[in-house]
Amino acid sequence: MPPEVDIRKDGPRADDSAAAVAGLDALDTPTVVATPWWRRAIVTGLPPIVALLLFVAVWQLVWASAITSEFKVPQPLSVWDAFAEIVVDGSVWSILWTSISRAFIGFAIALLIATPLGLLVAKVKVVRAAIGPLLSGLQSLPSVAWVPAAILWFGLTDATIYFVVLAGSIPSIANGLVAGIDQIPPILPRVGQVLGASGLRSARHILLPASLPGYIAGCKQGWAFSWRSLMAAEIIAAGPLLGFGLGAYLKNGSDLSDMPSVIAAIFLILIVGIGIELLVFRPIERRVLRARGLALGV
Amino acid sequence: MTATIERTVQTAAVDLRGVGKTFGTGAGAVTALHGIDLQVRPGEFVCLLGASGCGKSTLLNVVAGLEEATTGTVELRTTRPSFMFQEAALLPWLTAGRNVELPLQLAGLGRQARRDRADQLLELVRLDGLGPKRPHELSGGMRQRVSLARALAAATSSGDGDGLLLMDEPFAALDAITRDVLQGELLRVWEATGTTIIFVTHDVREAVRLAQRVVLLSSRPGTIVGEWDDVQDGGPQLYDDITARLRQVITSHAA
Numbered sequence: 001m002p003p004e005v006d007i008r009k010d011g012p013r014a015d016d017s018a019a020a021v022a023g024l025d026a027l028d029t030p031t032v033v034a035t036p037w038w039r040r041a042i043v044t045g046l047p048p049i050v051a052l053l054l055f056v057a058v059w060q061l062v063w064a065s066a067i068t069s070e071f072k073v074p075q076p077l078s079v080w081d082a083f084a085e086i087v088v089d090g091s092v093w094s095i096l097w098t099s100i101s102r103a104f105i106g107f108a109i110a111l112l113i114a115t116p117l118g119l120l121v122a123k124v125k126v127v128r129a130a131i132g133p134l135l136s137g138l139q140s141l142p143s144v145a146w147v148p149a150a151i152l153w154f155g156l157t158d159a160t161i162y163f164v165v166l167a168g169s170i171p172s173i174a175n176g177l178v179a180g181i182d183q184i185p186p187i188l189p190r191v192g193q194v195l196g197a198s199g200l201r202s203a204r205h206i207l208l209p210a211s212l213p214g215y216i217a218g219c220k221q222g223w224a225f226s227w228r229s230l231m232a233a234e235i236i237a238a239g240p241l242l243g244f245g246l247g248a249y250l251k252n253g254s255d256l257s258d259m260p261s262v263i264a265a266i267f268l269i270l271i272v273g274i275g276i277e278l279l280v281f282r283p284i285e286r287r288v289l290r291a292r293g294l295a296l297g298v
Numbered sequence: 299m300t301a302t303i304e305r306t307v308q309t310a311a312v313d314l315r316g317v318g319k320t321f322g323t324g325a326g327a328v329t330a331l332h333g334i335d336l337q338v339r340p341g342e343f344v345c346l347l348g349a350s351g352c353g354k355s356t357l358l359n360v361v362a363g364l365e366e367a368t369t370g371t372v373e374l375r376t377t378r379p380s381f382m383f384q385e386a387a388l389l390p391w392l393t394a395g396r397n398v399e400l401p402l403q404l405a406g407l408g409r410q411a412r413r414d415r416a417d418q419l420l421e422l423v424r425l426d427g428l429g430p431k432r433p434h435e436l437s438g439g440m441r442q443r444v445s446l447a448r449a450l451a452a453a454t455s456s457g458d459g460d461g462l463l464l465m466d467e468p469f470a471a472l473d474a475i476t477r478d479v480l481q482g483e484l485l486r487v488w489e490a491t492g493t494t495i496i497f498v499t500h501d502v503r504e505a506v507r508l509a510q511r512v513v514l515l516s517s518r519p520g521t522i523v524g525e526w527d528d529v530q531d532g533g534p535q536l537y538d539d540i541t542a543r544l545r546q547v548i549t550s551h552a553a
Contacts, residue, residue, distance in 0.1 A: 017479065017482050017483065017486070018424060020479050020482075021424045021479055021483065022424070024437070024439055024475065024476055024479055025437060025439070025440055027437075028437030028438065028439060028440070028476070029435070029436065029437050029440070030434070030435060030436075030437065187383060187385060187387045188387065188389065190364065190383075190387075191383070191387045191389070193364065194362060194364070194379075194380060194381035194452065195380075195400055195401040195404055195448070195452050196378060196401055196404040196405060196452065197400075197404050201404065205400065205403075205404070206389070209389070209391045209392075210389070210391070212391065288391075291390075291391055291432060292390040292391055292432075292434065293390065293432060293433070293434025293435070
């Protein structure tokens with residue numbers, strides 16, 4: 001027997017149901033436990049610092065024990081000196097700027113090409129069948145492999161560098177977007193349809209925002225690929241037409257058998273790669289995931 | 299008698315004539331719906347009742363235009379129908395308020411107008427001030443109410459004509475207490491807005507509680523096998539009647 005329902009707006013039953021709704025809401029609302037920022041900072045910041053200090057300590061020990069020659073394993077302090085030298089004469093900024101600006105311009109062009117490409121592969125069956133496997137295959141092709149061909153095509157110019165960077169990062173970004181779109185719950189496009197979004201408006205209001213987590217993961221990987229491709233290109237392709245970037249600095253150190261410079265360059269490459277990820281991609285990813293209630297612990 | 303039928307036909311908000319739906323072709327074809335005639339008056343609350351596989355969701359999809367009828371005609375004298383699913387299906391990257399605003403935005407309403415309307419609708423479903431919350435910060439019942447507010451926004455977004463709300467077992471995934479409360483809330487909202495509602499369910503109790511008219515569908519293919527009008531005055535006898543008839547329909551498939 002169904003209970004009787006009084007739906008008059010301001011009868012006693014209405015007050016009653018308002019109270020019932022309020023009570024249920026209060027009971028059912030998920031609670032979010034927030035950890036204070038300083039605790040998060042200690043938990044995430046302290047372990048890598050300790051690990052780094054340990055690494056330097058072990059390095060110092062290896063050097064002090066003189067297992068190998070100074071020429072192969074310099075002491076940490078001389079690497080620091082090599083680094084300080086380019087900081088003091090100011091060349092570090094132009095080296096960093098040459099490389100980072102190239103990586104960023106390359107990455108931006110890759111975004112512009114990979115985004116429509118990913119959309120096409122994800123949404124058009126024929127395109128997916130035709131170039132989908134190739135696109136994921138290209139991800140496993142080391143982009144250094146493109147350097148010799150690019151030098152023959154473009155000579156020792158910036159075009160060579162950019163070509164290698166694009167070849168490295170476009171497949172990652174496009175594949176990320178494809179994966180992001182593939183993982184959209186099928187109910188969401190239907191929701192868009194019943195709410196009146198079709199075609200391009202569906203892409204703008206449903207498809208792209210829904211695939212954003214996968215897309216950002218792809219961009220993150222795309223950045224890593226673009227950075228490492230750039231370094232490969234800069235190390236191999238050196239010439240007067242090319243500016244003096246981090247890769248060239250590393251190559252230069254190697255040519256002069258200047259181990260401290262080589263190690264300083266490797267550290268700089270690492271620091272820039274990690275730094276961009278931590279300063280640019282991690283905050284964006286965190287914002288996107290948190291807004292969706294995913295990865296609350298991150 | 300003839301006169302009344304003609305009158306209802308002329309003013310029907312939803313008018314289905316001989317609607318059939320077949321999936322696939324040839325030997326593997328499955329007929330989900332066959333010869334459905336259904337008229338729904340403006341502002342009426344109709345429940346489509348049936349066991350699983352009776353094509354009630356398919357019928358709703360046909361009315362919504364999500365699927366094309368194979369035969370027959372579907373005529374709507376309402377605004378574009380809006381749809382509520384079994385899950386709240388809120389867009390997780392938008393706040394509750396922006397979810398409600400989305401259909402209004404797609405209909406071309408200005409920012410302030412749609413914000414005001416969304417606030418109104420959230421108030422209607424007793425979620426005043428919760429607009430800035432994200433879906434994951436809300437309980438299942440609250441999310442389903444945001445979804446109701448969004449569906450109402452979609453139903454009334456274009457302004458001309460009456461709204462039509464299609465609901466596909468919207469409370470089936472909720473716990474019994476929440477479902478009971480939300481059924482009461484839906485009736486209150488229906489009363490307050492005068493929207494035409496077609497509500498799909500497999501629960502006789504729910505159908506009898508909510509609907510003015512209950513339409514019973516048989517299974518494979520789905521056809522209308524029973525109709526009960528003025529359900530809200532029916533009393534306990536009616537519940538037993540409908541249950542008995544539903545049981546009869548289900549038993550006939552035992553062979």
